[in-house]
Amino acid sequence: QLLARxxxxxxxxxxxxxxxxxxxxxxxxxxxxECRAIxxxxxxxxxxxxxxxxxxxxxxxxAGYGQHENRIGLLTKAYQDAGGVIS
Numbered sequence: 001q002l003l004a005r006x007x008x009x010x011x012x013x014x015x016x017x018x019x020x021x022x023x024x025x026x027x028x029x030x031x032x033x034e035c036r037a038i039x040x041x042x043x044x045x046x047x048x049x050x051x052x053x054x055x056x057x058x059x060x061x062x063a064g065y066g067q068h069e070n071r072i073g074l075l076t077k078a079y080q081d082a083g084g085v086i087s
Contacts (some may be wrong), residue, residue: 001057003029031056044087046079047072 002010007019007027014030016023017049032038032053040049050060050072058065080086 001059029059044085046076046084046086050075 002024003081009032010016010027011023014023014026016026032041032049035052035056037052039048040046040052051062054062056058056062057063058067059070061069061075062067
């Protein structure tokens with residue numbers, strides 16, 4: 001869910017040459033860092049991390065863009081299924 005106008009600035013910042021899944025992951029990680037959500041994730045405060053990033057991704061709960069928002073329970077399960085730890 002990266003707006004096209006943001007790709008070039010992030011590509012320059014992160015020295016990306018394409019829009020591959022890896023490049024998209026690097027951009028997403030940078031955005032999560034910019035939201036200051038990494039310490040929350042590391043501390044297991046998944047819901048708080050989601051809340052910090054909701055303004056970037058319309059599908060996160062609380063984003064408020066009028067689009068479909070995923071429920072926190074679904075996101076939490078996916079995170080845990082991928083090895084994430086909730087405190």
